[in-house]
Amino acid sequence: MRITDTSDQWWKSAIIYCLDVETFLDADGDGIGDLQGLAQRIDYLAELGITCLWLMPIYPSPDRDDGYDVTDFYGVDRRLGDYGRLVEVVRTAHDRGIRVVVDLLINHTSDQHPWFVSARRGPDSPFRDYYVWRDTEPPDTAKQVVFPDAEESIWTRDEQSGHWYLHHFYAHQPDLNVANPAVVDELLRTIGFWLELGIDGFRVDAVPFFVEDIETTGHPTGDPHEVLRTMRAFLGRRKGDAVLLGEVNLPHEQQREYFGGEAGDELQMMFDFITMQRTYLALARADAGPLVEALTARPALPPGCQWATFLRNHDELTLDKLTEEERQEVFAAFGPEPEMQVYGRGLKRRLPPMLDGDPRRVRLAYSLMFSLPGTPTLFYGEEIGMGEDLAAHGRMAVRTPMQWSDGANGGFSTAPAEQLVQAVVADGYGPRFVNAAAQLHDPDSLLSFVKALISVRRSCPELGWGTLEVVPTEHPAVLVHRCDLDDSSVLAVHNLSADPVTVPVRLGGTEDEHRIIDLLSHEVVSPEGEELEMALAGYGHRWLRLCRGALLSLP
Numbered sequence: 151m152r153i154t155d156t157s158d159q160w161w162k163s164a165i166i167y168c169l170d171v172e173t174f175l176d177a178d179g180d181g182i183g184d185l186q187g188l189a190q191r192i193d194y195l196a197e198l199g200i201t202c203l204w205l206m207p208i209y210p211s212p213d214r215d216d217g218y219d220v221t222d223f224y225g226v227d228r229r230l231g232d233y234g235r236l237v238e239v240v241r242t243a244h245d246r247g248i249r250v251v252v253d254l255l256i257n258h259t260s261d262q263h264p265w266f267v268s269a270r271r272g273p274d275s276p277f278r279d280y281y282v283w284r285d286t287e288p289p290d291t292a293k294q295v296v297f298p299d300a301e302e303s304i305w306t307r308d309e310q311s312g313h314w315y316l317h318h319f320y321a322h323q324p325d326l327n328v329a330n331p332a333v334v335d336e337l338l339r340t341i342g343f344w345l346e347l348g349i350d351g352f353r354v355d356a357v358p359f360f361v362e363d364i365e366t367t368g369h370p371t372g373d374p375h376e377v378l379r380t381m382r383a384f385l386g387r388r389k390g391d392a393v394l395l396g397e398v399n400l401p402h403e404q405q406r407e408y409f410g411g412e413a414g415d416e417l418q419m420m421f422d423f424i425t426m427q428r429t430y431l432a433l434a435r436a437d438a439g440p441l442v443e444a445l446t447a448r449p450a451l452p453p454g455c456q457w458a459t460f461l462r463n464h465d466e467l468t469l470d471k472l473t474e475e476e477r478q479e480v481f482a483a484f485g486p487e488p489e490m491q492v493y494g495r496g497l498k499r500r501l502p503p504m505l506d507g508d509p510r511r512v513r514l515a516y517s518l519m520f521s522l523p524g525t526p527t528l529f530y531g532e533e534i535g536m537g538e539d540l541a542a543h544g545r546m547a548v549r550t551p552m553q554w555s556d557g558a559n560g561g562f563s564t565a566p567a568e569q570l571v572q573a574v575v576a577d578g579y580g581p582r583f584v585n586a587a588a589q590l591h592d593p594d595s596l597l598s599f600v601k602a603l604i605s606v607r608r609s610c611p612e613l614g615w616g617t618l619e620v621v622p623t624e625h626p627a628v629l630v631h632r633c634d635l636d637d638s639s640v641l642a643v644h645n646l647s648a649d650p651v652t653v654p655v656r657l658g659g660t661e662d663e664h665r666i667i668d669l670l671s672h673e674v675v676s677p678e679g680e681e682l683e684m685a686l687a688g689y690g691h692r693w694l695r696l697c698r699g700a701l702l703s704l705p
């Protein structure tokens with residue numbers, strides 16, 4: 151590992167925190183979270199230890215898909231603030247060593263975007279080719295729609311022009327024609343604009359959908375991935391250490407192509423949806439097997455690239471890459487009621503309620519996620535164990551206001567409750583029981599646990615930069631994995647079952663070569679011979695650092 155690499159490729163050892171400004175903190179009392187409120191909480195985030203903030207869409211929007219339906223790529227939603235407030239957030243975050251990435255919407259706009267308003271007037275509009283049209287009746291595409299509760303086809307007939315336009319998501323989100331060089335130019339200008347404002351990179355929404363659209367409509371160079379290479383090259387020219395973190399929910403082998411294959415010249419990062427889904431299957435079965443399969447099947451990454459690991463995000467917990475049988479197993483374990491499920495493929499729940507609020511299991515899950523190679527990504531409220539609001543529609547169930555205190559509206563806003571952008575969770579996971587203030591100074595709280603985990607994780611370059619080996623064990627419920635970097639390794643052991651276990655763990659090398667420290671308890675561990683007998687409580691976990699005489703790695 152070279153220090154020059156670690157400082158340039160910051161995303162390989164970052165801790166990402168995703169939030170929606172409108173539900174984080176409302177500083178002006180209108181019931182809607184705002185940038186002014188977020189600026190006041192940057193110190194909370196810095197103390198938590200995160201190093202990268204991912205802001206969900208902040209652009210002007212009719213808000214029919216929670217901001218993922220944009221009417222102006224260059225604007226800030228007036229409800230959230232203005233450029234001045236945004237720059238304050240970015241400046242404060244940078245001052246505390248936190249980078250800021252924002253959602254980048256390339257696949258579609260809102261149907262109220264001026265481009266689409268013009269395009270639907272007919273073939274003579276200068277923006278007609280910004281979107282994808284057909285003039286004949288489309289085939290049945292019911293299986294391709296992303297939101298089957300709302301749409302039946304990915305084509306909708308536009309009454310005005312009489313033609314059909316493409317939209318993989320809601321009908322009010324027409325897909326952009328990314329095969330049109332004029333559209334790519336617009337997108338590059340958008341990227342350039344936000345970089346000039348100090349933004350450090352982008353979470354690129356719905357990547358495979360626009361690549362697929364390019365395939366359908368035909369790209370001038372014949373290569374639909376060309377657009378990703380163009381974006382990446384442009385990004386690098388404008389800001390050398392900016393990052394593209396893609397939402398690419400595809401099998402691992404296909405994801406490889408989105409890193410740019412061996413060249414690694416497309417997305418630097420991608421969420422690992424496969425490992426996430428197989429983690430839930432492993433937790434449901436109390437069997438490490440599904441997770442081992444996912445981790446060992448991960449393709450090798452090109453240099454400079456990285457996985458983003460996560461347990462929950464702002465969408466449903468999608469289980470779409472499991473088999474029907476596996477999905478039903480996870481549903482039965484973590485969301486058996488119909489009102490907990492969405493689109494037939496996922497759960498509209500947060501982690502703690504899925505695990506019956508069992509603190510041992512919740513901590514096990516976070517320990518696991520933070521110990522995997524990749525960059526851990528948290529969704530706001532996870533650090534305090536927030537629950538969901540099943541009464542909220544669809545994915546909005548997990549997008550409730552941040553719970554800061556046990557005061558009115560959980561300390562999120564001083565507005566009357568009925569004026570809030572979204573209701574605060576009302577049940578046993580509501581602010582009375584779960585809030586940041588109560589946990590901040592409690593050394594036994596989940597918040598303190600997550601903070602400690604982040605701090606340990608940040609001191610483990612092995613996990614962001616090393617090579618992974620899954621260490622075989624005889625116990626099916628136990629995952630042992632190690633990440634090696636130069637002369638140092640981090641070895642983590644997780645017991646996915648409720649029963650205590652003792653597992654012999656092969657260390658490799660000789661006794662004399664090892665200095666071992668338990669990174670979570672800070673105890674020195676003395677192995678006897680080449681194996682270490684590791685005793686774990688039910689749902690127990692341990693992280694060890696093995697130093698082989700390396701001067702540079704701190705035990």
Ligand code: NOJ
Pocket residue numbers: 215218219319355356397464465
């Ligand atoms: C993926 C986003 O995560 C989701 O929230 C959104 O609805 C769709 N893309 C459409 O933008």
